[in-house]
Amino acid sequence: MSSHTFGLAGIMGWPVAHSRSPLIHNHWIQKYGLTGAYVQLPVAPSKLDIAIPGLAALGFRGCNITLPHKVDALQLMDEVDANARRMGAMNTIVVQPDGSLKGFNNDGFGYIQSLLDAKPDWRADAGPVTVLGAGGAARAVVLSLADRGAKEIRLLNRSPEKAQALADEFGAPVKALPWSERHAALADVALLVNTTSQGMHGQPDLDLKLDALPRHALVSDVIYVPLETPLLIAARQRGNPTVNGLGMLLNQARPAFHAWFGVMPEITPELRQAIEATL
Template identity: 50%
Template sequence: MDGGQTRFAGVMGWPVEHSKSPRLHRFWLEQLKVDGAYIPLPVSPGRLPEAIAGLPLLGFRGVNLTIPHKELVIPLCDKIDETARRIGAVNTVVVEDGVLHGTNTDAFGFIENLRQNSSWTAPAGAVVLLGAGGAARAIAVALSDNGVQDLRIVNRTRERVQSLIQSTGLKNASFVPWNERDQALDGAALVVNATSLGMQGSPNLDLNLAALPK
C-alpha cells in the first residue's frame, strides 16, 4: 500500500448490480498498491441529492454515475467542466476540498475503446444509436466529433432526441421512432445500444439485425 489514508470511491446507479466498475477498479487498486476501496452504491433517483451531498462528509474522493443518474446529478454539482456541460451529462463527480466537480469521460472512453477493439472508421457508413439518455448523449458527441455523417438516434420520444441534438450542436443527426428501429439499420456500419435493455435484470433488446450489411 502507499501508506496514506484509505481512499473511498464508488459507482452510483439504480440498479447498480450490472456495473463492472467495482471489479475493474479493485483490480487496479491492487495492481498499483493503492490504499483504497471502490464500492457499488445502489441509490434511487429520489435519494440522489442527499447521497451526493453526503460524499464529502463520508470521506469519498468521488463517484462514477450510471443509469439513471447522469443527467439528474448535474444540478447537484458545485462545478461542471465544459465537456460535461456540452454533453449534458455527468458520469464522474470528484470531491476536492468539499467541492463537487462534475465531468464526463464517457465520450473519450467510448471512442478510444472503439478504435482499439474494432476496425470501424467514420467513413464506413451510418451509425444507429439506440437511446437518448446520459450515455447516449456522450456517445453521440463522440461520434459526431470523429466524423460520422449520418447518425440515426432511435428513441421512444422525438422531443428527447431533439433536445439532445440542439443542446450538443450535432449537425448530422436525425430522429428515428422506436417502432422503426429495425428499418433504421439499413446500410448502417455500426449499432450502439445506449439503453438499459439487455442489461442484467432488464428486458432483452428486441432488434432484428437482418437489415445490417452482410
C-alpha cells in the same frame, strides 16, 4: 491527492448492489499496489443533496454516480466539466484539492475507446452511423460519435419525439428518422449501435432485420448482460464484426480511477475474465 494516504472512492446510486464498478476499481487498486477501497454508496434520491456534500468531509477522493442520480447530481457540483454539461448527465465526481466537487461524464470516452480497442483503425467518419435508442446511453454515444467526426448519424427511437429532441439539441450531423424505418436505415452504414434496452437479460430481443446492413459494417451493442446479445449473434453469423458493451463499461472507469488514484489503469484479459464471470 497523495497516493500515500488511504484512497477512498465508490459508486453512488439507488440501488448499487448490481454494479460491477467495485469489482473493477478494487481489482485496479490491488493490481497497482495502492492503499484504498472502492465501496458501495446506496443513496436514496431524497438523500442525494446531503450525501454528495458529505463526500469531502468523509475523506472520499470522489465517486461514480449511477442511476437514478446522473442528472440530479449535476446541480450539486461546484464545477461541471464541459462534456458532462453538454450530455446533461454525469457519472463521476472528483473531490478537488480544495475540497470542492467537480462533475465529469466518461461514458462517451468509454464508448469510443471500446470501438478502438476492438478495431484500432476504426474511424467515426468511415460512413453513415445508425443509432437505435434515445435514452441516457444514446446521448453519450451520439455526442461522442459527433465529436469524433461522424458525418451522418441516423437516430431512431420507439418514441420519435425523444430522437427528434436529441437531433434538435445536437444539430448536424444528427438526423432523426421514424422507428418504422430502422430496417432500411441500415443501408450504407459503417456502424450500427444499439442503445435500447432490447436484447438485455429479461427483455425481448430487438426487432431488427439486418438484410440491408453492409457486411463490413461494425455492429455494437452497449448492453453487457448478456455479453452477446441476440443482435450481436445475428450480426456475427452474417459476417459483421461486433463489439459488446463490456468495453464501454470498463473504459469509462479508467479516467475516473486516474483522477482519484493517479494511475491510468489498463484493461487486462484477467480483468475482463473476472467481470465476465459475473455476467
